[in-house]
Amino acid sequence: MSLPYEALNATPHHVGCAVAAIDTSYATYGPVLGLTRRTREIEVPDQGVRVCFVELRDGFFLELVAPTREHKKFAPYLKIGFYHLCFLVADLEAEAAKLLTAGFHQMPHFASEAFAGARCQFLMSPDDMHLIELAEMSAHDFQAHFERNLFEGSATASACPG
Numbered sequence: 001m002s003l004p005y006e007a008l009n010a011t012p013h014h015v016g017c018a019v020a021a022i023d024t025s026y027a028t029y030g031p032v033l034g035l036t037r038r039t040r041e042i043e044v045p046d047q048g049v050r051v052c053f054v055e056l057r058d059g060f061f062l063e064l065v066a067p068t069r070e071h072k073k074f075a076p077y078l079k080i081g082f083y084h085l086c087f088l089v090a091d092l093e094a095e096a097a098k099l100l101t102a103g104f105h106q107m108p109h110f111a112s113e114a115f116a117g118a119r120c121q122f123l124m125s126p127d128d129m130h131l132i133e134l135a136e137m138s139a140h141d142f143q144a145h146f147e148r149n150l151f152e153g154s155a156t157a158s159a160c161p162g
Helices: 022-033 075-080 092-101 139-148
Strands: 011-018 042-044 049-057 060-067 082-089 110-112 118-124 131-136
Touching (some): 011 075, 011 139, 022 049, 022 060, 060 075, 075 082, 082 092, 092 118, 092 131
Parallel strands (some): 011 060, 082 131
Antiparallel strands (some): 049 060, 110 118, 118 131
């Protein structure tokens, strides 16, 4: 069976979860789920948010995303929580073009401090219900960025569950 669109050449990276406060949300999820490795909060000024990556398993994360100011466009996501999937890609333009061909709507590119300044882009599904984020970074480079930004007191790599 052939697909009507070319599939993404991408690595699943994280699920984004909108939260009012990162520390409170981590305190809710971290201990009960045994999640011991997380980054410090990283501000992404272009998006008006702070983020924290919590390691769910090797190479896959929960991204806690909190607004840094009253943010009318972000407010609806606070009511639904989990609101986007992110994929790491080698060529942002090529992979975004595949989603555009499938009817997704693009949002502006931005350099994200959450990805060490790498280019990122959100694309909205054709039904305007779901966001896909593409981040132009390798899994190896993100892992190095994650390690450099570990929250003080996070478990070491050898103590990571799973």
